[in-house]
Amino acid sequence: MVTFVSGPVRVSVPATSANLGPGFDSLGLALDLRDELEAEVTAGGLAVEVSGVGADEVPRDESHLVVRSMRAAFAEMGAEPAGLRLACTNVIPHARGLGSSSAAIVAGVCLARALVAGGTLLMDDDAVFRLAARIEGHPDNVAPAFHGGFVISGQEDGEFYAVASSVDPRVAAVVFVPPTPVSTEVARGLLPAEVPHADAAADAGRTALLVAALAGQPEHLHRATRDYLHQDYRRPAMPESLALVDLLRGEGHAAIVSGAGPTVLVFTEGQESGAAADLVARCPEGWAVHHLTVDRDGVRVGP
């Protein structure tokens, strides 16, 4: 019979940037910007408290994404808690291309596993990652949110896989976050069913180069971040973001659309670099800007 731990459990989960230019649905990087969550099993009912970004927009019932993810994990473990209390402190902006939904899903699955006594025996890390990726539908944000760092992920024979790859310690990022959201669902709807072979071939080459550039040759990041598969198709939903990408790339910066957008991410070399400070100063009016290091931990789970 499944039993539960007494008292609350806590998780902290990082933002992620998927695609990174050419790596559509396969590359993702964890960034040091974290949501914090706490949950406990109660005698009955569901209580959801939310503070921080998106607090006015998310539901407080069973449809809340963290709650849905917890329920899916409990079902996989054969667990049925009498009641639940969940408290979320959100920092990752919603529907901006920084992986808020994957963070919510990974957090929910990890909270549920931590609440079940012996949960890691019922669900190992691979099972957590695969369930989270199934809920999200694509693995590229879920993988770094769970593992941290830079992760290459995909799907084969209906099963998701993730492989960690190294990131040069000099690599950091400036993210420009527009005030208006674009949902990933809408941005995915703009993609064509087919692309020219020449584009696919060029994109494959840049993806390979990007793995090498991130691993230790950041001087190649500008060339390596050129995308052929998604950014231009998404331009109508985020023209200001693409205009900023074009402008910055024209100046030699490794600028990309983060995830499905509309956030613009620019790779930098080093947290203290003058170039990064200059970039931060160029944030468009009304947008937010963060200079972020690469998160190496992924999800953190504690009592």
Ligand SMILES: Nc1ncnc2c1ncn2[C@@H]1O[C@H](COP(=O)(O)OP(=O)(O)O)[C@@H](O)[C@H]1O
């Ligand atoms: N912390 C959260 N708690 C509840 N729901 C969330 C949370 N984060 C994201 N969501 C849900 O996911 C949606 C955003 O997901 P998505 O469009 O994939 O954008 P992104 O993952 O790029 O931020 C939000 O509108 C909200 O419905």
Ligand SMILES: N[C@@H](CCOP(=O)(O)O)C(=O)O
């Ligand atoms: N590969 C996905 C990535 C979506 O990332 P998000 O942070 O915008 O949810 C896509 O490009 O659709």
